[in-house]
Amino acid sequence: xxxxxxxxxxxxxxxxxxxxxxxxxxxxxxxxxxxxxxxxxxxxxxxxxxxxxxxxxxxxxxxxxxxxxxxxxxxxxxxxxxxxxxxxxxxxxxxxxxxxxxxxxxxxxxxxxxxxxxxxxxxxxxxxxxxxxxxxxxxxxxxxxxxxxxxxxxxxxxxxxxxxxxxxxxxxxxxxxxxxxxxxxxxxxxxxxxxxxxxxxxxxxxxxxxxxxxxxxxxxxxxxxxxx
Amino acid sequence: xxxxxxxxxxxxxxxxxxxxxxxxxxxxxxxxxxxxxxxxxxxxxxxxxxxxxxxxxxxxxxxxxxxxxxxxxxxxxxxxxxxxxxxxxxxxxxxxxxxxxxxxxxxxxxxxxxxxxxxxxxxxxxxxxxxxxxxxxxxxxxxxxxxxxxxxxxxxxxxxxxxxxxxxxxxxxxxxxxxxxxxxxxxxxxxxxxxxxxxxxxxxxxxxxxxxxxxxxxxxxxxxxxxxxxxxxxxxxxxxxxxxxxxxxxxxxxxxxxxxxxxxxxxxxxxxxxxxxxxxxxxxxxxxxxxxxxxxxxxxxx
Numbered sequence: 001x002x003x004x005x006x007x008x009x010x011x012x013x014x015x016x017x018x019x020x021x022x023x024x025x026x027x028x029x030x031x032x033x034x035x036x037x038x039x040x041x042x043x044x045x046x047x048x049x050x051x052x053x054x055x056x057x058x059x060x061x062x063x064x065x066x067x068x069x070x071x072x073x074x075x076x077x078x079x080x081x082x083x084x085x086x087x088x089x090x091x092x093x094x095x096x097x098x099x100x101x102x103x104x105x106x107x108x109x110x111x112x113x114x115x116x117x118x119x120x121x122x123x124x125x126x127x128x129x130x131x132x133x134x135x136x137x138x139x140x141x142x143x144x145x146x147x148x149x150x151x152x153x154x155x156x157x158x159x160x161x162x163x164x165x166x167x168x169x170x171x172x173x174x175x176x177x178x179x180x181x182x183x184x185x186x187x188x189x190x191x192x193x194x195x196x197x198x199x200x201x202x203x204x205x206x207x208x209x210x211x212x213x214x215x216x217x218x219x220x221x222x223x224x225x226x227x228x
Numbered sequence: 229x230x231x232x233x234x235x236x237x238x239x240x241x242x243x244x245x246x247x248x249x250x251x252x253x254x255x256x257x258x259x260x261x262x263x264x265x266x267x268x269x270x271x272x273x274x275x276x277x278x279x280x281x282x283x284x285x286x287x288x289x290x291x292x293x294x295x296x297x298x299x300x301x302x303x304x305x306x307x308x309x310x311x312x313x314x315x316x317x318x319x320x321x322x323x324x325x326x327x328x329x330x331x332x333x334x335x336x337x338x339x340x341x342x343x344x345x346x347x348x349x350x351x352x353x354x355x356x357x358x359x360x361x362x363x364x365x366x367x368x369x370x371x372x373x374x375x376x377x378x379x380x381x382x383x384x385x386x387x388x389x390x391x392x393x394x395x396x397x398x399x400x401x402x403x404x405x406x407x408x409x410x411x412x413x414x415x416x417x418x419x420x421x422x423x424x425x426x427x428x429x430x431x432x433x434x435x436x437x438x439x440x441x442x443x444x445x446x447x448x449x450x451x452x453x454x455x456x457x458x459x460x461x462x463x464x465x466x467x468x469x470x471x472x473x474x475x476x477x478x479x480x481x482x483x484x485x486x487x488x489x490x491x492x493x494x495x496x497x498x499x500x501x502x503x504x505x506x507x508x509x510x511x512x513x514x515x516x517x518x519x520x521x522x523x524x525x526x527x528x529x530x
Contacts, residue, residue: 049442078444089439106445108231150443 001027007057017043033193035210041193082151086166090135097131141172200224240456258465261414268407283362289385291352296380304377313364318356325351422519458520462512
């Protein structure tokens with residue numbers, strides 16, 4: 001489904017964020033990317049949702065090379081991918097319901113669809129009773145659920161989660177992992193970047209390790225074994 | 229498409245109303261520049277109108293010596309008419325001139341008395357020559373002066389009116405120059421301040437923009453709110469400027485009517501409403517959109 005072919009990313013100041021990455025992700029897979037900060041995890045994820053372009057090599061999504069997508073078609077491409085971040089990126093002046101609806105509005109969905117889909121997806125992430133609350137009134141774990149609901153609203157093929165548990169306590173982290181596993185079970189590919197050992201070990205899924213921009217391990221049902 | 233426009237417009241409206249003071253500053257400066265353009269338009273029109281009225285009344289009077297025969301004057305009339313710049317030549321005999329003079333001064337007993345004391349008709353017979361174009365009078369005077377009838381002519385009356393016209397022309401040109409210069413300066417300031425306001429909005433909505441990008445909002449969906457914000461400022465400013473213009477013209481009309489009876493600025497406002505309105509709206513939108521485009525170019529990365 002997603003394929004990295006000899007991908008390298010060099011930033012302006014000659015910083016090699018990624019070097020010669022070859023990686024294939026199957027549809028429906030749950031992939032965990034581990035590595036210390038600065039290892040290139042975020043850069044790799046950004047390339048999947050076309051926020052960064054590789055300096056060399058090519059990335060394919062469903063056989064289509066991303067470099068062949070016109071700039072103005074990128075927003076359309078991004079609707080295939082839901083994104084979740086450590087800092088949630090919720091709009092504090094909007095309610096939970098509005099936060100999720102915002103994503104649909106932005107893509108030009110009709111009002112009727114928005115009214116039907118948004119409560120449904122909030123129900124799925126377990127926030128059906130908190131739709132009219134504002135992000136600040138929720139716990140951090142619940143805020144991350146809102147972000148996941150927003151990521152899911154387009155019914156994406158892939159969920160990309162960059163350190164989604166980084167700001168959460170261990171208990172909430174496990175809940176978020178469970179939610180992501182549930183989403184994966186329903187057929188959505190999940191790509192999770194994390195350096196939370198407990199989460200990685202509990203998931204028991206395919207793990208790839210990055211170190212200084214290089215792919216140094218790739219194990220099915222892997223454990224977290226990067227030195228901090 | 230319609231959904232995008234209505235949603236982004238709503239957002240623009242929210243953005244504009246949320247920054248109350250900034251919006252106020254933007255609109256005030258924009259009103260000033262639009263109003264200046266409107267005043268320029270109205271005053272150019274007014275002075276041009278006055279100029280036209282004066283020019284229509286304009287003529288060259290050629291006075292003939294007492295001993296000139298009527299036949300000579302008639303020949304001269306035909307001769308003057310031959311000039312391409314001349315539109316009309318009217319003959320005023322000595323008797324007719326006296327009659328007109330008496331009519332014009334009937335209320336002034338002193339003049340009437342002195343006229344009686346003279347005993348005979350002191351006035352010259354004359355030809356009143358009118359031109360197609362007020363710029364051509366000098367040529368016509370030259371044509372008359374170099375004609376064979378020069379010896380019969382006692383005086384050509386032209387000088388004063390020429391000065392008046394030149395002065396009016398000068399005023400029109402000055403108004404236009406100053407007006408255009410001020411208009412350009414204020415327009416630039418208006419663009420600059422709109423630019424700054426949109427820039428602030430872009431900063432304030434950084435997170436919204438980021439989220440929009442992540443959820444796959446189209447580029448136009450991200451940009452349109454800022455374009456619309458500029459347009460909203462332009463439209464509101466145009467409305468305010470129109471209102472101020474109307475009130476000022478209404479206030480000034482009695483004074484101007486006293487000076488120039490043909491002028492009615494309020495009726496001018498209404499009969500030219502669409503044109504003034506169109507210019508104001510068009511310019512308002514251009515200023516707003518321009519300011520917003522520059523801001524987006526520099527501060528909105530997509």
